[in-house]
Amino acid sequence: MSGSADPGGRPDPEAAVDLAGYIEHLNQLRLWAGSPSVRSLAKRVGPLLRPPRAVSHTTVAEVFQTRRRRLDLDLVIAIVRALGADEATVRRWRAAYLRVHRDSKAVGPTAVLRQLPVDLATFIGREKELAALTAGADQDSDTVVISAVEGMAGIGKTQLALHAAHSLVQAGRYADVQLYANLRGFDPDHEPSDPAAILDAFLRQLEVSAAHVPAGLDERAAMFRDRVHGRQALLLLDNAADVDQVRPLLPASPTCLVLITSRRSLAALEGARSVILDVLDPGEAVELLARVVGGERVGAEPEAAERLAELCGGLPLAVSLVAARLRSRPVWTLRYLADRLGKGLNEIAAGSRGLARVFDLSYQGLPAAAQRVFRLLGVHPALDFTAVSVTALAGVDRGEAERILESLQDERLVQQKVPDRYELHDLLCVYAAERAAAELSEQERSEAVTAVFTWYVAAMLAAGRTVNLSQPLPFPAAEPRGHGMRFRDSRQAIAWYDRERPNLLRILSAAAASAHDRVVVLLTLGMIRIEDVARNWRESERLLRAALPHARRCGVPGAEAQVLQRLGFTLWSDNRSDEAIAPLEEALALTSEYDDLVTGQQVLNCLAMAYTGVGDHERGLEVALQALALRDRDEVRLAQRSFNVFNTVAICFHNLGRPAEALTHVISSIDAARAEDDAMYVAMGLHNLGFTYSVLERYAEAVTAFEESVTMARDLGNRYLHADSLNGIARIRHAEGRIPEAQESHRRALAVFDDLPPAEAARYRRQLDVSPLRYPQ
Structure with missing residues (x-):
């Protein structure tokens, strides 16, 4: 942010160019006011609101987060007043707020997406190549502008592309959308990134809800082209494997610019202009060394600096590693390091052999504990890692993991593109794997990988339980080593899942390849809990179908039955009841063969819903009652979450036009959920109770049930249940002729989604439109 200030020394909101900048200025205003805590600020803000009301400190804290897409104007103005601004200053903050919101709407509902990694201060030279990249953006074109930066590993392709991208954005170009993806085309331990998965991530960033992302690559590519058409969009595709990987990711609009980096020639890519990158010249290599080490130190030994640059062969990565080594050893002279590199070493020019010697120098200088962690990172199966996951990999505590990773970053042996990750x-990954193969036994490598698998399973199950309780697992998960994951609420658990999802998919792939069948089964059952909450049924189906052969091989009959049961539930949820019946009947046969009554009840419950889904309500009721009868068996009665069968029976009675009988089972469902202390199912049961009472025209009792459901759903963060229960009240008030009250309840229902991104809010409102409680406007 700029240092602009008003005449009183306060940050000037008129300098903000967008909402993120406005929030940055608001943070500066808080700093100017003495950095009051959010708790003390919340106490000041409440009385300044109209009407006055209590405000939580978390609500105030959220206002200062630059990721926000919307702000409550009244709350912002109250905060500005609480920070000591006079009325003239308040008016300026109000006007600036209205301006940045107006400007953000002008570029579309998603505002500006800034996904570019940081532009490094050590960028050096490359004037000709940079001019070629930026000139391409300035030329009029009827098609999308594509530039491919090509060259050997470590040559600085990514840094050049990032610098060009940031230069264009700073010049006011491509201000609508900036997207970045590492395509991992040359990762030795993993397959190149799937274009379908990259498009899935891009579409989610463009605020397409998970449920509306198409399943096929071509459909995703078409939707992506549509979403960026006509927008000033910059797309940086890093480390591309080949033309086929890149082609589906390309937009078609001439308003877009695509920058691609690759070690491989992309000459076959239609319309792409290639920029071939060579090594730095000696002067540029010395200047890069000086930027990291310091000009005085390099200036004191110019000949040694030139020799170091020569030994590094002008390769930016090698120069950076050497410079980082010097910076961390202030007593070393440049000549001393050059002599070390020169002892028996050839010129470090190209190829992993020469680079390995530079890596050796950094590696050998590490403490023993850091060396051990570095070589273990060579077998870590995820794309990236955190200090917490490294506690499992290396069997160290969190503080030690953080210290070691920071020391590795100081030595340029690991990098951070986002905080804490x-x-x-790529080359260092190869080197770490070589060190692991040379210095660790096969058993040590296997134990480390297994520990990572176990940690991810435990973390995923913890997140899944926080978001979406489900039936007991078919077998217990192994106890993880290292720092365990705990989640305070579903919001935190879902945020963790969104960040870790690419890693979880890698873990699944690695576990499947190494025949860790139980890991695949448990990780899948954990992941679908969150995918189901997002109603991402096609992804859940893909995960379950991939897990099914592992469930069959793992030697636990209940595992195969559970995977089949969840597959049937997923197909039914995706309105494919006819397809759901076959896997459910297969699961039922398994539970009968092995006398697994707990899973059998869940299977019967899903099968009843599938029969109702194909219109066979009599058969559905018959099967639901069979499931209900199993509650009399001790092992089922003592198992958790069998109360949902009461609700299924009630649904069947409703479909048969027998609401009085449905009522009895809805009440039983609520009683059972209360006994098992499952607040979410209590809230759902109260919602269903309100619906049943409304069908029976027992309006007062229906309103009471809906009101209790509204309160619980709001506290639990279940937006749809909250809004649908409010609409239930609205329908009843409408039926009673109390139209103003009905309209107010319906308005409150719609307002539940006001703070969501527009696309997500629209998805929820579409669901309300097909609900049986839809308000009759």
Whole structure:
């Protein structure tokens, strides 16, 4: 942010160019006011609102988060007043707020998406190549502008592309959308990134809800082209494997610019202009060394600096590693390091052999504990890692993991592109794997990988339980080593899942390849809990179908039955009841063969819903009653979450036009859920109770049930249940002729989604439109 200020020394909101900048200025205003805590600020803000009301400190804290897409104007103005601004200053903040919101709407509902990694201060030279990249953006074209930066590993392709991208954005170009993806085309331990998965991530960033992302690659590519058409969009595709990987990711609009980096020639890519990158010249290599080490130190030994640059062969990665080594050893002279590199070493020019010697120098200088963690990172199966996951990999505590990773970053052996997440450069990943193969036994490598698998399973199950309780697992998960994950609420658990989802998919793939069948089964059952909450049924189906052969091989009959049961539930949820019946009947046969009554009840419950889904309500009721009868068996009665069968029976009675009988089972469902202390199912049961009472025209009792459901759903964060229950009240008030009250309840229902991104809010409102409680406007 700029240092602009008004005449009183306060940050000037008129300098903000967008909402993120406005929030940055608001943070500066808080700093100017003495950095009051959010708790003390919340106490000041409440009385300044109209009407006055209590405000939580978390609500105030959220206002200062630059990721926000919307702000409550009244709350912002109250905060500005609470920070000591006079009325003239308040008016300026109000006007600036209205301006940045107006400007953000002008570029579309998603505002500006800034996904570019940081532009490094050590960028050096490349004037000709940079001019070629930026000139392409300035030329009029009837098609999308594509530039491919090509060259050997470590040559600086990514840094050049990032610098060009940031230069264009700073010049006011491509201000609508900036997207970045590492395509991992040359990752030795993993397959190149699937274009379908990259498009899934891009569409989610463009605020397409998970449920509306198409299943096929071509459909995703078409939707992506549509979403960026006509927008000033910059797309940076890093480390491309080949033309086929890139082609589906390309937009078609001439308003877009695509920058691609690759070690491989992309000459076959239609319309792409290639920029071939060579090594730095000696002067540029010395200047890069000086930027990291310091000009005085390099200036004191110019000949040694030139020799170091020569030994590094002008390769930016090698120069950076050497410079980082010097910076961390202030007593070393440049000549001393050059002599070390020169002892028996050839010129470090190209190829992993020469680079390995530079890596050796950094590696050998590490403490023993850091060396051990570095070589273990060579077998870590995820794309990136955190200090917490490294506690499992290396069997160290969190503080030690953080210290070691920071020391590795200081030595340029790992890098951070986002806070608290680390990754290895492709070449360093190869080097770490070589060190692991040379210095660790096969048993040590296997134990480390298994520990990572176990940690991810435990973390995923913890997140899944926080978001969406489900039936007991078919077998217990192994106890993880290292720092365990705990989640305070579903919001935190879902945020963790969104960040870790690419890693979880890698873990699944690695576990499947190494025949860790139980890991695949448990990880899948954990992941679908969150995918189901997002109603991402096609992804759940893909995961379950991939897990099914592992469930069959793992030697636990209940595992196969559970995977089949969840597959049937997923197909039914996706309105494919006819397809759901076959896997459910297969699961039922398994539970009968092995006398697994707990899973059998869940299977019967899903099968009843599938029969109702194909219109066979009599058969559905018959099967639901069979499931209900199993509650009399001790092992089922003592198992958790069998109360949902009461609700299924009630649904069947409703479909048969027998609401009085449905009522009895809805009440039983609520009683059972209360006994098992499952607040979410209590809230759902109260919602269903309100619906049943409304069908029976027992309006007062219906309103009471809906009101209790509204309160619980709001506290639990279940937006749809909250809004649908409000609409239930609205329908009843409408039926009673109390139209103003009905309209107010319906208005409150719609307002539940006001703070969501527009696309997500629209998805929820579409669901309300097909609900049986839809308000009769």
